[in-house]
Amino acid sequence: MTVWIDSDSCPAAVREISGETVAGLMASGKPINAVYVANRSIPIPSLPGLSFYQSSSEKESADDYIVKSVLPGDLVLTKDFLLAERILSINITAMNFDGRVFELNWLKKRIEERNMMAILYNSGSINRYRKKSRSDSKNREFSLSFSQEIDKILRQGE
8 A cells, every 4th residue: 555645735744644654554564655746845754665756847747646656545645626536536545634535525515615716816806814824633633534544445455
């Protein structure tokens, strides 16, 4: 099993949690590794089983690399709804950085909402909101969900 991490917008805490989780499972003999993918240099934890792939700087190049590389039984971490939709369309599990496992109907609604918000932002009807900082509780939620999803996928592969 490979965990593919769309690292262009991945919070540092998620890179650390995912890396430690994968390295720990690998050390216990589980068939798992992680590949962090971005179109620019990203620091990743220096742990066994983790690697980094830098795609070209072209838009969507990191996403395209993940889509062409992912295999059944893998897991993709991303906050990108369009990448998640592509991943789900080939029957691969995708989850966001908060630990939500994406489901196609929910995802399609969020894409529609995002497109509508983009129209409103671009027209000047509403202002962009400020990003909130990432909380420790979000990191704990991600860690728990990530571990559970990996366990589920590994059990399916047995």
